[in-house]
Amino acid sequence: MERVVTINLNGNAWQLDEAAYDALRAYLGAAEAGLKDNPDRAEILSDLEQAIADKCSVVLGPRKSVVSAGEMQAILKEMGPVTDSEGFAEGAAPKPPVDVEKRLYRLRQGAWFAGVCSGIGAFFKIDPTIVRVIFVIAALITQGAALLVYLVMMFVVPSAETSEEWAAAHGLPFNAQEIIDTAKKRFGEVAENQNRMWKSAQKPPREPKVNAFVSPVQKPAAGYGARMFAGVVASVCALAEAVIGLGVIFVVWSLFTTGAVLGVEAPDAWPLWGVIIGVVVASAFVTWPLRAARRAAFGALGYDAAGSEAAFSFFAFIFTVGGVWYAFQYWPAARDVIEPIWLWFRAIIAPGGF
Amino acid sequence: MNPDEKFAPLRKGLLEFAILKVISGPAVYAADILARLQGTDFATQEGTLYPLLSRLRRDELVDYEWQESQAGPPRKYYRLTEMGRAHLDDLQAYWRGLNQTLDNLGTFGGA
Structure with a gap:
């Protein structure tokens, strides 16, 4: 089950899944930061929002109403980083996308058990099914020792609870830490700007996740x-x-x-x-x-x-x-x-x- | 270093010229400009184009008017102002001059 966020882009309502929403927020946050000294900042941002909205409408159809994280990332990649034209004229090269620091997390989304194999799969960019098969074979060969390894990892490896952790688990290049950090830094400022999209972004409280073996996780986890x-x-x-x-x-x-x-x-x-x-x-x-x-x-x-x-x-x-x-x-x-x-x-x- | 890399800063500097050139035709909106530049050496993205267009407008080289579209909200259609047209003519003359100089260098009797 995924949570859907409804946002208002230039007067039209769009539905995004949570990871897509976070990616968009990071992009617009970075754009806003990049255009800090630009007198036409508001207008450029509104143009950018419109362009994103247009691209969203291409992705959606009569039977599809929610923009996924993958689609949003493709859209934002197509948009490109927002470069202020003043800096641009001086020949400042746009920074290449930075690889985020990859971290091993358990991924409970799509997990069979505690998400250890899904996490390993995401970390090494291989199908979790292959990891599971390897684990089962290893368990048979080692007479069960691999199962102990699994149990230990189940408790030692944190599970990815937020979209950022999810991105770090996959090492996604777009959700570069830098962009997220910038967006975070700017977010307070942006949130105050009542005329912008954040106002209509309705984020319901986090729903407890239910796992077959372990009960609901109630509060956001530590580092x-x-x-x-x-x-x-x-x-x-x-x-x-x-x-x-x-x-x-x-x-x-x-x-x-x-x-x-x-x-x-x-x-x-x-x-x-x-x-x-x-x-x-x-x-x-x-x-x-x-x-x-x-x-x-x-x-x-x-x-x-x-x-x-x-x-x-x-x-x-x-x-x-x-x-x-x-x-x-x-x-x-x-x-x-x-x-x-x-x-x-x-x-x-x-x-x-x- | 291949020419493509070598001329990257030059292409960046010329992007404004290229965009003015696209806008000098019939009125266009942002997606038209991107589509026109797509596949050329000046291919660019919204993230670059919008700030540049806003600066050109601030410099009063281009202007836009809102036009209804069949699909979705009204769009900004850009065209050159008188000043923009004059500026483009200057740029073109200068660019031709540069080309001529480069062509003639290395030949006897050239300028």
């Missing part, structure tokens, strides 16, 4: 570095919590079946249930700061409390299943512990055996 850090903290805390959770289950099970944990006997003075309650309470104390840090980190990533819990449950589940499976495969001591649990579990759910 790239901060979000990466928050992703690391969130995943490390979640991992630690999951490990502690597993540990508690193991300890309780071990006490229950053998009355000892890894050869250490429970104190005789305590009843078994008292020891178990003690273990649970102790683990709650240990996980409390972890949970607080994890919630704060998810908060910085834009999740609310419920979203943080949902993301954690999912994460913990994957890590539990993955961790147990890896331990079973590669760690004989863990295998000795896991195997009887598995046999016990199997005896309960399928007494006759599989």
Whole structure:
């Protein structure tokens, strides 16, 4: 789902998708900045708007009412950078389009899962399907290690939430950082100019994005570095919590079946249930700061409390299943512990055996 | 360095001349000017043309009048003013002079 912005270009209403709107805003902002000292600035801008409007009307038809980002970029490329004729007469060469700094983002638009493959595809300019196929093959070859890489990236790589981030993820030459920066700088000024198009640009509040696994992102996210850090903290805390959770289950099970944990006997003075309650309470104390840090980190990533819990449950589940499976495969001591649990579990759910 | 690169600044300087020349014919609007220059060495874009047209008008070399169009809003049709026509004649005379000089250089007895 994409949001559509209705704008007024020289008295006519046009519908643009959000990225197209941002591109146009950047272009007109840069134009306005470039013509700062020109006495005919208003008139030239109005001519430019009319020319853009004419080009939009060519793109649209009876069955198509919204100008897409790609179309807008083609139109603006055709328009060319706005050069003030005074500077022009002095032979100032128009600057070639600057390549933006490309950054790896997750792209949730068109994502199958968390958008890692879409982001990688955009970064290397290859079809995300190819990336997905490579990932699946890598997962099979490495016996699942590639899936762990995916999980880590899912938390460490920030998702592209704004059009600028989206452009940075694709490294689009037109949305050059420079133009965006100029537009941003000028935007305050432009917004005050009540006679211009901004007045009629109606921007509804951001709609929450819904992802199948992670709940709505509520507030705009922090910067790239901060979000990466928050992703690391969130995943490390979640991992630690999951490990502690597993540990508690193991300890309780071990006490229950053998009355000892890894050869250490429970104190005789305590009843078994008292020891178990003690273990649970102790683990709650240990996980409390972890949970607080994890919630704060998810908060910085834009999740609310419920979203943080949902993301954690999912994460913990994957890590539990993955961790147990890896331990079973590669760690004989863990295998000795896991195997009887598995046999016990199997005896309960399928007494006759599989 | 090929001639195309070498003469880039020259072409830029001559763009105003080229545009005045296009406007010297029947009245044209911006898209006509761009279409006329398209495919020539003076091909340009709206981002360059509009500021240049506005300066030419400020210098009173060209003027425009609004004309209704069948498709969409009225358009500005540009034509040369008396001053513009005189200026264009000057430019043409100067350009011919330059060409003549260049042609004659290197030949004996030339100017």
